[in-house]
Amino acid sequence: MTLLDRRHLLGAGLAGVVAACSRSATADPAILLVGDQRGGQKVVLEATHALRDLPYRIEWASFPNAAPVLEALNAGAIDVGFGGDAAFIFAIGTGAKVKAIGAQRYEGPGPVLVVRGDSHVRTIDQIAGLRIATPRGSVAHNLILAALEQQGRPLDAVRFAFMSPQDGQAALQGGSVDGWAIWDPNATLAVRGGARVVEGSVGxxxxxxxxxxxxxxxxxxxxxLADYHRRIDAGWQWGADHRDAYAALLEKETGVAADVWREVGQRTKRLPAPIDDRLISDQQKTADRYLRAGLLDHKIDVRAGFYAHLS
Structure with missing residues (x-):
């Protein structure tokens, strides 16, 4: 079983990734240095033939998740990269010299809470006192915090076990945690393995x-960057409009079976989204929730981290 990890990386590994991209990103203005992840940008750009007739040359660097992408950007090792929004909030908080220039919104379930098939937990309002695995500071961590706030419970009413998706899946199966807050395709793979999505955790x-x-x-x-942004937006739209073809490409890219990706695609569309007040408001709510949970040590104005003026 292959699991996709959007956040987990050890410090030593991060240093190695940045070292591998040690060439200065400013060395040649005719080259765009792009940081990618499995199933990320390159797969849709190749599918839409968007890498033909470029007015610049792309050099690719591969990363396991968003955190090292942002580190490499801040270090000047790459020019542009792609990843989840949660890691970006922490990057803003540390003063990283990085801006978000584009967005992709997941129209669908988003992160969910899964439990073993024999669990007594049926609804999200039963989570108080549970031990829940999730990557620290991820969108799935945010899900559980939001559920606790919605219920009027303190944000420490759940005992978090912060771990990578790989470790979280093993912990759920082994019974050392009561639940696993995670995203697709990991959630779909877990359900296929006998787990169950907790009612009320969707959306x-x-x-x-x-x-x-x-x-x-x-x-x-x-x-x-403006040209690249237009091409990647068109690629994301292609993926949403051609689910079967996209699923086949994702299987080759990630090792997760195409039928899993087709199932994910039936529930979720990943669509290009504008950097607008809605997006920034959503990000601010997450940052403020992280502050209340003690994940951040000061209030962040997320608007300062977005650049909406590419043309």
Missing amino acids: LVPSYALLFARDGALDLKHAD
Whole structure:
């Protein structure tokens, strides 16, 4: 079983990823250095033939999740990258020299809470006192915090076990946790393995992925970034409109079976979204919730981390 991890990375691994991209991203303005993840940007750009006749040359760097993408951007090792929104909130909080220049909204269930098939937990209002596995600071962590707030419970009413998706899946199966807050395709794979989605956990929080650029690239490669943004938006739209073909490509890219991706695609569309007041408001609510939960040590104005002026 292959699981996709949007956040987990050990410090030593992060240093190695950045070292692998040690070439200065400003060395050649005719080259756009792009940080990608499995099933991310390149797969849809190739599907739509968007890598033909480029006015610049792309050099790709591969990353396991959003956190090292943002680290590489801040270090000047790449120009543009893609990843989940949760890691970006923490990057803003540390003053990273990075902006979000594009967005993809997940229209569908988003993260959910899954439990073993024999669990007594049926609804989301039964989570107080449970031990729940989730990646720290992820959109799935945000889901559980939002559920507790909706119920008027303290944010420490759940005992979190912060772990990667791989470890979370094993912990759920092994019985060391009561539930696993996670996203697709991991949730779909878990249900196929006998787990069950907890009623009321679907759609509690919005889910986005973001396109990031380093500040220096916005100054030096503005036109190239605008062009790249248009191409990736068209690719994301193609993926939403051609679910079967997209599923087949994702199988090759990720190792997760195409029929799993087709099932995910029947429930969820990943659509290009504008950087607008709705998106920024959603991100601000998440940042404020992280502050209340003690994940951040100061209030963040997320608007300062978004750049909506590419043209």
